[in-house]
Amino acid sequence: AQSVTQLGSHVSVSEGALVLLRCNYSSSVPPYLFWYVQYPNQGLQLLLKYTSAATLVKGINGFEAEFKKSETSFHLTKPSAHMSDAAEYFCAYSFGNEKLTFGTGTRLTIIP
Amino acid sequence: GAGVSQTPSNKVTEKGKYVELRCDPISGHTALYWYRQSLGQGPEFLIYFQGTGAADDSGLPNDRFFAVRPEGSVSTLKIQRTERGDSAVYLCASSPISGNTIYFGEGSWLTVV
Numbered sequence: 001a002q003s004v005t006q007l008g009s010h011v012s013v014s015e016g017a018l019v020l021l022r023c024n025y026s027s028s029v030p031p032y033l034f035w036y037v038q039y040p041n042q043g044l045q046l047l048l049k050y051t052s053a054a055t056l057v058k059g060i061n062g063f064e065a066e067f068k069k070s071e072t073s074f075h076l077t078k079p080s081a082h083m084s085d086a087a088e089y090f091c092a093y094s095f096g097n098e099k100l101t102f103g104t105g106t107r108l109t110i111i112p
Numbered sequence: 113g114a115g116v117s118q119t120p121s122n123k124v125t126e127k128g129k130y131v132e133l134r135c136d137p138i139s140g141h142t143a144l145y146w147y148r149q150s151l152g153q154g155p156e157f158l159i160y161f162q163g164t165g166a167a168d169d170s171g172l173p174n175d176r177f178f179a180v181r182p183e184g185s186v187s188t189l190k191i192q193r194t195e196r197g198d199s200a201v202y203l204c205a206s207s208p209i210s211g212n213t214i215y216f217g218e219g220s221w222l223t224v225v
Contacts, residue, residue: 036216042218043116043203043215043217043219044216046215099157099168099171100157102154103154104152104153104154
């Protein structure tokens with residue numbers, strides 16, 4: 001069955017350090033891929049999405065993700081972490097229909 | 113409204129009771145989705161409406177769960193004979209057309225005691 005796997009339920013990085021959140025998908029056909037962020041007591045917000053137009057996708061708040069078919073990965077990165085980046089991050093996929101399937105999430109903590 | 117609005121934001125109910133959760137999508141959005149998020153998990157798809165009709169209800173866990181969208185705008189998720197396992201955050205989302213960016217509400221926290 002198709003799925004996305006997020007490696008690391010908790011990630012801590014120092015302020016100013018590189019953020020790397022990992023997401024791998026399992027599908028023979030590359031799906032559409034998404035990263036969402038959820039701040040405490042707020043709804044999910046789309047950070048970026050891959051829909052086969054370009055493999056390097058830039059999103060909001062300085063985040064970007066690169067689709068690598070050979071590695072079946074769609075890792076999320078940000079060069080320099082900010083305190084305001086502390087949140088829960090979800091990788092998700094769809095096949096162009098309306099059903100988004102989410103990973104289990106990664107909680108990002110920023111160390112001052 | 114400016115965003116997807118969900119009411120109530122919090123609901124505590126007794127096991128066996130009936131619950132309704134309301135979603136008011138962004139004005140003009142034709143697609144509406146319900147998801148459920150349990151503690152420590154990602155959101156799980158429940159049902160998707162295109163206009164008034166349920167285009168995909170494959171995620172509804174059992175026949176205690178039902179959702180309607182009679183006029184193609186506001187939707188209500190209905191849960192009968194609630195069980196403690198139904199405790200979760202119920203998320204509603206909408207999008208302007210199929211396949212476009214989905215916007216989520218803040219969710220309704222349901223606790224069944």
